Amino acid sequence: MASLNKVLLIGNLGKDPETRFMPNGNAVCNFSIATTESWKDKQSGQKQEKTEWHNISMYGRLAEIAGQYLKKGSSVYIEGRLQTRKWQDKQTGADRYTTEIIADEMKMLGGRGDGGGGGMGGGYNQQSGGDDFNQEYSAPAQQAPRQAPAQSAPQQAAAKPARNFDDFEDDIPF
Amino acid sequence: MASLNKVLLIGNLGKDPETRFMPNGNAVCNFSIATTESWKDKQSGQKQEKTEWHNISMYGRLAEIAGQYLKKGSSVYIEGRLQTRKWQDKQTGADRYTTEIIADEMKMLGGRGDGGGGGMGGGYNQQSGGDDFNQEYSAPAQQAPRQAPAQSAPQQAAAKPARNFDDFEDDIPF
Amino acid sequence: MASLNKVLLIGNLGKDPETRFMPNGNAVCNFSIATTESWKDKQSGQKQEKTEWHNISMYGRLAEIAGQYLKKGSSVYIEGRLQTRKWQDKQTGADRYTTEIIADEMKMLGGRGDGGGGGMGGGYNQQSGGDDFNQEYSAPAQQAPRQAPAQSAPQQAAAKPARNFDDFEDDIPF
Amino acid sequence: MASLNKVLLIGNLGKDPETRFMPNGNAVCNFSIATTESWKDKQSGQKQEKTEWHNISMYGRLAEIAGQYLKKGSSVYIEGRLQTRKWQDKQTGADRYTTEIIADEMKMLGGRGDGGGGGMGGGYNQQSGGDDFNQEYSAPAQQAPRQAPAQSAPQQAAAKPARNFDDFEDDIPF
DNA sequence: TTTT
């Protein structure tokens, strides 16, 4: 029996995204988004609210776009899969686990951190992107590693982007 | 093998919704929403755009809320199932088919037709709604008929709402 | 801007589910399901595989059904929302976090742990369930608490079910 | 505001899929799948059942795989978008509309028409497919036309496949 | 840490 692992989120970034570049030039972008549920308590009739935070990771082309266009407060639609990553607590050496959403699609929805820009929207796809983008964006930049990158990867991240963000500016479809 | 029939849409209403009430007091709300894809054509480099229209049907409590709060231009998240309804072409007597999304969840997302209102958002659930609403909203109003309502239902629809919209105004959680 | 927090999974239970009953008679059911992705490595041409484990929590009526019908190996469709729960490491007193899927819909898909039964499937809904079940299943049993239950709740769980599983056996729609 | 147009289905094929090849060698695959809901009527206590049929269209690589591996009775997971296509009734010249799901992902789930084969499952992605398949599958074969193909396309479809199905047999990841 |  095949399996399914799919997450759909709409929420706001709590902080600016963090984008790093791997030695091979691949981008990785991480940020957290908040989703908020509200409901009315049956007993008290009071409005209740609960916020949930979700850790998002993106790779390749999608990471570059997120790093350039998203910021604190941005409203974003994210589609991806759940992944729980194991890591070591440096203090105690104990195993710890963190659950993240590995995104393969993103749509900017505007919102507070929008910067007042006019046209909103557009969808980006992790995988080659149909007609959205030129084929020149190489395969490595378009692959989310299925194995979690080595834990030391962040430190190895190149200080300079492997390619200039400006280079693809005019490929953005808005 | 169990089956799955799920649709998720975010789009804008093309016109104000139409709400009718069945003889038993149940509300039915119909409207269309547009979703627009845009992409860049690989050959020409031109931005392309394509709009798709979706027919939404809601029943019961959800229909009442939609009828009261949505209007032309509203941006809305809809979750539901696909249903293809058979009907007769009165001219020719031929069988015809219309595909609709029977919604069981809705979230208002604001947007152009927002009317400038302050608080937006909140989610409504077709089925009893968890803690969102009081139990007083009766079962009949909360059920989407699994069989398509008789075709003549629209004409039979009560001229007056079975209950006053104002009655539930202060149950709306925003 | 309203938010969205939705997870869709199809996977297999790693162990039998654990069902407990709260002092108020509400059921809680926990289990883990595995989803497996497989792909072919571009370099080596080797088939690769990666398994992800997801912690599922259910409440009320849905928990009772899961506790009765699911077992190790069962294939199941789960729909729900992500929730990250904070807890204290008893050793160190440090804050720790666990991400779970709070399910509000479930469909049994058969599979190895199926027990050889014939007809499988059917969908269950956390919230009142449309026409699926009788209204007699009281609201408390149908609500997933939006606030995580107090941490000590597990220990308080009644040793005996508040109601006999057999009671609702003939309400199961297959 | 960006929009979302997403459909998720699990169902069984009513007939063998029909695969055609466009003059440019691109495959198109069409089939219908049934989803069935069942519930218990509150009044009568009788089990009710309703089947819905969905028209699926696939293009390119995904169409080739579907054409080769799916058959009548196959259980399949489909992800895609809704598209309503306008066509002319040849009799009356009147405008008619057909709603289809343009699939961009598919997972075979086994089931009755499975043929008893061993390994099932695996997921295929319309868009380049991450690591799943070799890059040699050319872009044209991987694109779903956003504009509906010209109505006469079916008749023009090449009598012979542009490439032999056997050619990609060993790329299938199971 | 966001947003309403």
Place this chain on the structure above:
DNA sequence: TTTT
């Protein structure tokens, strides 16, 4: 810990 499942499943293929």
